[in-house]
Amino acid sequence: MYDRANQIVTKEVGMAELTPMMRQYREIKEQHKDCILFYQIGDFYEMFYEDAVICARELEIALTGKYVGQEERAPMSGLPCQNVDSYLCKLIEKGYRVAICDQMEDPKATKGIVKREVIRIVSPGTNLNAPALEEGRNNFLMCLVQAAGVFGIAAVDITTGDFFVTEVKSEGSVINEISKYTPSEIICNQSFLNKREFMMAREQLSITVSNLDAVYFEPDACRNILLRHLFIPALDSLGLKEGSAGVIAAGAVLLYLYETQKNSLAHLTEITPYTVDNYMVLDSTARRNLELSETLRERHKKGSLLWVLDKTKTAMGARLLRSYMEQPLTETEEINKRLEVIEELNSSVIRRDELRGYLESVYDFERLISRISYKSVGPRDFIAFGTSLAVLPSIKQLISGTGTVLLKEIYIELDTLEDICSLIQRAFTEDSPLSPKEGGIIKDGYHEEVDKLRRAKTEGKTWIAELEGKERKRSGIKNLKIKYNRVFGYYLEVTKSNQNLVPDEWIRKQTLSNAERYTTTELKELEEIVVGADDKLLTLEYNLFCQIREGIAREVPRIRQTARAAAQMDVFASLAYVADKNRYVRPDINRAGIIEIKDGRHPVIEQMSPEIDFIPNDICLDKKEKRISILTGPNMAGKSTYMRQCALIVLMAQMGSFIPASSGNISIVDRIFTRIGASDDLAAGQSTFMVEMTEVAEILRYATPNSLIILDEIGRGTSTFDGLGIAWAVVEYIAVQKRMGAKTLFATHYQELTRLEEKVEGVSNYCVAVEEKGEDIIFLRKIIPGGTDKSYGIHVARLAGVPDSVLERAGIIIEKLSQKDGAVRSFSIQKDRKITREAIPGQTEKIIEDLKNLDLNSVTPAEAFLYLTELYQKVNEVKGGSLAAD
Structure with missing residues (x-):
């Protein structure tokens, strides 16, 4: 029973006792038990039973009841179909999955129960709704598989068509890939749910995780779905080995998408396999501490490296720039290709700025493709698309005749799509409505039958207006109006006070409280012309729209190719603009293990306070005498800034950006490690010191001679005796271990560590210059050789107002x-x-x-x-x- 006062179901009635419509509901719900079912009834989606209670609570909508049998009532909540997107997004953000069940027939033309089907299952990783998507960020769905000791990883963004596959050998590498992609949803087999590191990453990044049945991970099924989807005879052409963990991950995610999205997924035109060795490794700690895409405290984009570098003009470019920053390269040749493009663009500032001007009007082709595939694209999307296509020839002309390898590749890849542009301009009116079913979307002259129906519609309305004037004059009813509604069609409306003037041949149609409605033989004939033309025109225009949409859908591979080329141009134009504006220089790239930066600056801090002259500093690290720099000096003097700027400059160079310095010679770094700041994870039972030691252990376990390590204040979470001992031993370990020798910047307040310069080869002392004036100190922000024998704690405390x-x-x-x-x-x-x-x-x-x-x-x-x-x-x-x- 359903208690109306308490809104609780105490009994769920049997199928035989249900109404026919509720039997249909229960049958569909049984197939989608793990989803909230949005069940369409007319212009509303209705939810019942537990789904209704959840939606009422989470969406703050009314919870009512509905009779599901002769005497039984069930909880019910509902929302209008036209506003479903905003409500849907709220549920998805909270981690729910929603099955959209639509009416598949016109209720007016159907006897009995309307046929209904689930047209799509929406989850955090498959949400296409614009309000839930960040323009400059991908929305990845990730699949994780473990097979024969190897982990397969597939990441797909159905909103853009991006699809990546790789294999790694350790759980730590899996966590690093999760951190890189930050997927909104992960699907995996049961074994992953029990892994501690995986669970921690899941909680930290607020990822929705679903474990799938073993049937999704059968090697043959995964192989076959990949071959069918990509129309290829063998997987060798993709660089994937049959039966491998990567193939299983890619196949499993495709099977999942086919089942939940219920369409052809035609916009997923290619899969990009990659090897993690081709990119610098950045774990979640390094990404967080270096504030790559958001600040550490407020978690805002402003104040991050991405905020400085992202001056892109398109959503596609913004997403690609983020991926460049998240995945710095390790191949010297590829890095130099990118640097050459920036250099060429800045050789002609006028051309660069003209290019950026054209890019400003380029639509998000990538996400348009997904809407075409899902048949959710509207006329206005095509209008914006056509406007974007119109500037492509100008963009291509601007990059013609280039001498750089990468720009030549982009030039070839950039298809101007002039045939599609012409089609859109010829077919659609510029003031098209949002929905293709509203009419008024096809231009005059595009289709002969549309023109005929449009003329009949216009002339018929003119005839009705003329008839209204004629009948007003003949009857003497001065306020006579011919009106229309969908139920009664056209009618003559006469107020009660004018009833005595109504001609005898008028036929009464409806009586109202203050008026009467009539029709005439002539008005009926006109109604057939006008209403018939309206319906036929609406149907014909919608059918033509679908034909055009399907025609453009066949060109998806060309559109994707152009989208990629346009995004690359946007990224390089942005990096060139930033380099020019901020006085960045092209770095030299080497593999000799030397990082030599002259007059380096912190790219973010100098932009956050442009009115203050940033004090530049040199950085020199190598594989021999200067492997480890011990950095001492007072708090607030700039030690952390100095170390972070070194890491950021190296990262910028390897992503293919110019750097904030007067010169730079940057050795390829395989990984950046950071141990910065004090934090705890009480939920995981870890104190500040435990977190610190965990991060140190990770560094000592995985760092190589080609790594860059940033260590800030190790050992301060315990006693001085223990802390100093640990800090000393860590430096020795990095310096002496044969497999280590990583380039390291180590900031500390333990002045005793400066003695390591004399005792351990490769260790050098540096300190922050300070000028003392009585009880006050002035931070000079300059890093100089040598150690310091003062901590200036009292001075800093005085500055803080103690x-x-x-x-x-x-x-x-x-x-x-x-x-x-x-x-x-x-x-x-x-x-x-x-x-x-x-x-x-x-x-x-x-x-x-x-x-x-x-x-x-x-x-x-x-x-x-x-x-x-x-x-x-x-x-x-x-x-x-x-x-x-x-």
Whole structure:
């Protein structure tokens, strides 16, 4: 039973007790149990039972009831079909799946129950509705498969037709690909749902995940669907191996799309296989810390690297630029191809700006293609498309005669589509309505029958107007009007006060409270002409629209090719404009392991505060003497800015952009690692220090000699003793391990680490220059060689507004600790003495005795730790690892 007061179903009636329409509803719902069913009844979509309760709650619409049997009522909610998109988007954003069930016949022409079918299932990864889509961002659906120890990954955006496939060997690489694509939905087999890293990524990125039945992942089914869809005889032409994890992932996602989208997916014309080694690896931590597409705190685009670089004119270009930034290249030749295009475009600023002007009117071809495939495109979309096509010949002319390899490729790929442009201009009126079923979309002169019906329609209305004047004059009824509605057609309306003037031959049609409606033989004849012409014209115009749509759909491969070329031109024109405006230079690209940047600047900070002159700094890292830079100096002095700008400049160079510097020689980097800032993940049971150590472990596990590591303040989440020890050991590990040797920038407040310059090969000290003026300091923002012996904590606290009484007390405490530290420096520990294995034999027993008798109260924990650790290691080596027994 349905309790109207509490709006609760207490019993679901059997099928035999239901009305015929509700039996149909239940049958369709049974096939789509995991979806909310939008069931069309006339001009509304109705939801019943639990679906109704969910929609009422999530969409804030009324929850009512409907009789589903003779006595039983079920919860019901509804919404108008014409406004369905906005409601649909709200449900999809909350992670629900919705099955759209439409009426497939005209209820007026049907006896009995109207035939209904689910025309499409909408989920976060298959949503085509414009309000839910960000123009400059893809909406990816991802499929993950594990087969024979290899992970297959397929990512498809049905709104643009992009389809990528790859294979990776580790779970960490899977997480990196998820981070790169940030899909809104993932489909996978059951095994993935139990993987801890996968679950963490899912929660962090708010991804909807569905596990599919094993039938989707059968190798033969996946292979066959790919061959049929792409019209190819074998998968070799795609660079895919039959039965591989990549093939299974690509096939499974296609099977899923065919089942849920219920159309030909003709806009998915190609699949692009790739290897992750062709791109720089950026994990989620690096993307977040470097603020590539959004800021760390507010999560806004403004203040990110993308905000600086994205001056594109088209949605297609914006999406492609984002993908370039998310996937920096590792092939020198490909990087230089992009740099050459930017250089050529900036050799003629007038041509570049003219090109950008034309691109401004280019429509989003990629998403238009998907709407054509789904038959949801409207007349106004085609009008905008035609306007865009009209500028393509001018764009092609501007890039003709180029000397660069990539521009030549774009020139060849850019099809001007003049035949489609001509068709659209000839066929559609410029003021076409939104819906093709409203009429008035076909131009005069395009189709003879349309012209005939349009003339009959116009002349018929003129005849009716003439008849109205004639009958008004003959009857003497001055306010006589001929009106129309869909139920009664045309009629003469006469107010009650003029009833005595109605001629006898008029035929009464309807009585109202204050008027009477009549018709005449002549009016009936005119009605047949006018109404018949209207209906025939509407039907004919819609049929012609469908023919044109189908004709353009056959040209989808050409349109996709042109869309890709236009997007590339937009990206390079944007990067060229930014480079010119911001004084960027072309970097040299090398594989010698050298990163040498002269007068480097942070690309974002200098744009956020353009009124302040940004202080440039040099950066020099290599594989030998300058592998690791230890960076010391006070807080707020610019250490983090310096390190981030190095990473961003390297990334910009490898994505094919000019860089903010006076010159740059950038070695190819396979991966950028970052450990920056303090954060925790309490939901996952991880403290700030635990998160920090997890990130450090990831770096030490996966970094290579070709990696770039950014480390900011390791060890500050624990005691000074532990923190210093960990920081020291991490630097040693990076420097000494044969498989490491990664180029590293390490900012720290542990001044003791500056001693590593003398002890470990490849370590260099740098510090931030500071000018002291009494109790105040001035940050000079300049990085200079050498370490610092001051942290300037009191000075920074004063700048932050800490009360004077606190600062005075802190000064007293620091003075006492400094006196104790002075005693340490005169202690018998000789910090400058090199301890070698040769100095130890014959003295082992004495050293062990000294260690046992050492008064640790006379030294700071940091000084004692460094001395004891070093001595312990050397003695232990001599004694063959038996020191613990002593």
